[in-house]
């Protein structure tokens with residue numbers, strides 16, 4: 001059972017990694033937020049991460065800086081200390097300063113930091129992730145052969 005689960009997990013990674021992502025990101029208030037932090041931002045009243053202030057759901061990514069530490073504007077350039085999360089599907093996720101969001105320069109390999117339409121960022125994560133994916137494929141193959149011989 002344990003083996004089957006990890007095989008499923010590996011295949012899941014492969015599917016995720018090989019999916020081509022579009023560079024036009026729909027305007028959603030959760031842009032720039034890492035998946036593991038989404039629950040934190042789903043409350044009606046949200047605290048700035050360092051506890052200095054509170055803000056409402058409507059103030060999240062509204063392009064106005066409410067938290068001195070940038071908690072409320074991960075996806076816009078409004079707060080100088082904000083951090084933007086790039087999903088970079090096909091490669092590794094990364095963070096950049098939110099001040100680089102919509103600044104006309106493509107920073108994330110998935111192009112998600114430039115969503116206002118002024119520049120069109122090519123999707124380059126696939127190239128960046130290719131090497132990692134090849135080695136993963138080999139691992140899966142070895143793993144599957146291992147299962148086969150066990151039977």
Ligand SMILES: *[C@@H]1O[C@H](CO)[C@@H](O)[C@H](O)[C@H]1NC(C)=O
Nearest residue numbers: 050051052053068069070081
């Ligand atoms: C929160 O962070 C900001 C920016 O670094 C700082 O100015 C402020 O004093 C901090 N507040 C607390 C309560 O730590």
